[in-house]
Amino acid sequence: MTTSEKPARTGVMLITGASRGIGAATARLAAAAGYVVCVNFHRDAQAAGQVVDAVRQEGGRAFAVQADVTVEDDVVHLFTRCDEAFGRLTALVNNAGVLGSLARVDAMQSERLRTTFSTNISGAFLCAREAVRRMSTAHGGAGGAIVNVSSRAACFGAGGEYVDYAASKAALDALTRGLAQEVADEGVRVNAVRPGFIETAMHDGTGDPDRRETVRRRVPMGRLGTPDEVAQTILWLLSEQASYVTGALLDVAGGR
């Protein structure tokens, strides 16, 4: 897309964990749709820089900010940097997440549980709090929208594989529905996407070299989804086309 073809500025979007995978795909699509994009990353500054470069080469606007979503001071700094760089936040994608290796509950150590829940649910709470403080009309804001990246695992429980992860995503679904109720008449919509198996590096940490083929057989469509397919759904939920959609948990899972 050339600069002259660029759509009018749509708003400012902050995406957590956006240096790769679904977050990176969402950043590129959001920029192409006219958003200014804050690309949060945890550790990989180089990968985040590549996402920002790709956006800029397409004529979009993006910048990267390091923050660990499990650390409250980091989250506050992340949102403040976003305010300073581009002004009023209009969209948040709570995308950062971790998945442990395949294990039964009776083999899980407390450190794993702490990491899973502090990232997948506490981090999302902290980011949602900061977003609502900026978007809600009750706080003097002008409205906005939040999408939480949950998982179909929340519905299945993922027994024998990663019940901690499934439980954290079920909690994220509850956050989605409860927060949506709190801010529905304050100009803020809150929804979730629940991806099934998506082709990203997240599966590399499960410890199963055949993981992709194992999960592919469980999907009615017979294939894993792509990060872009999830990103397109996120963009729709954040758009004005979804203006009456809030508290929704939208499966993007190939029929599973």
Ligand code: NAI
């Ligand atoms: P990914 O592993 O490529 O992306 C996860 C991102 O979260 C990474 O960029 C990582 O650095 C970031 N992150 C982790 N801990 C963080 C922290 N403390 N602070 C900031 N960022 C942190 O995997 P993918 O697939 O792109 O995952 C994105 C989201 O989609 C996750 O929430 C995941 O649970 C969810 N999801 C993925 C599915 C899949 O099959 N790939 C299926 C269902 C949900």
